[in-house]
Amino acid sequence: MVNILIYHSYKELSRAAAEEIASQIQRKADSVLGLATGGTPEGVYDELIDIHKRQNLSFRSVVTFNLDEYVGLGSDDPNSYRYYMTKRLFSHIDIPKDQYFLPDGTNENLLQECEDYEKLITSRGGIDLQLLGIGHNGHIGFNEPGTPFSTKTHTVTLKQQTIEANSRYFHTIEDVPKQAITMGIESILNSKRIILLASGKKKASAVKRLIEGTVDESFPASALHLHPNTTIFIDRDAASLLDD
Ligand code: F6R
Numbered sequence: 681m682v683n684i685l686i687y688h689s690y691k692e693l694s695r696a697a698a699e700e701i702a703s704q705i706q707r708k709a710d711s712v713l714g715l716a717t718g719g720t721p722e723g724v725y726d727e728l729i730d731i732h733k734r735q736n737l738s739f740r741s742v743v744t745f746n747l748d749e750y751v752g753l754g755s756d757d758p759n760s761y762r763y764y765m766t767k768r769l770f771s772h773i774d775i776p777k778d779q780y781f782l783p784d785g786t787n788e789n790l791l792q793e794c795e796d797y798e799k800l801i802t803s804r805g806g807i808d809l810q811l812l813g814i815g816h817n818g819h820i821g822f823n824e825p826g827t828p829f830s831t832k833t834h835t836v837t838l839k840q841q842t843i844e845a846n847s848r849y850f851h852t853i854e855d856v857p858k859q860a861i862t863m864g865i866e867s868i869l870n871s872k873r874i875i876l877l878a879s880g881k882k883k884a885s886a887v888k889r890l891i892e893g894t895v896d897e898s899f900p901a902s903a904l905h906l907h908p909n910t911t912i913f914i915d916r917d918a919a920s921l922l923d924d
Pocket of ligand 1: 715717718719720721747748812813814819821822
């Protein structure tokens, strides 16, 4: 069962999702948040910084875990997700440096890295609120179509469609890493609450399949129907193909 909220604009959607996250932190100062990168959550991070600055929302006790990271990119690489998160959110709020985590894509032992990441999430009490975007093919995190719903944090080889979609951030398509570490579908479903964001016409068919389609491993985001507390925040463009 998923709840659906439709907003007029990307700006309104971003503000509403940020307010949801802020009230989670107000209810529980030491909330554990699951975070995503990509274009969609940028507005949410801007709004969270605004709430932090104007309304003194503190992240001092918050712990965060990002969904994924490219294999081979270190923290000083502008295309790494650690770099993105630092630039877009962490450097603007009061979260201590030892309270935000991303998988380490430079670890030579990737299997160990995945196992340790999963254990770390569990040791912090699990994720209270997980933020997600959605790929055109229904991927969540880097869980591509066909990923079993029972997967925990693991290493993946990216599909060509995902490499192409993400190449907009790189000089050339050849620079896009071929592998990534991602929380698995089961790791995501273990979160107590999930918010999925989708904005724009380009996401309309994925949103339609998510909301009106069947639960099927060929469309990873459909696993969210198995979760007890998921809300989908979409704007009018992303909702434009939905049946009335
Ligand atoms: C990012 C992530 C991805 C993105 C998805 C949508 O951490 O896990 O699943 O959420 O690729 O990306 P955007 O928002 O750029 O359309």
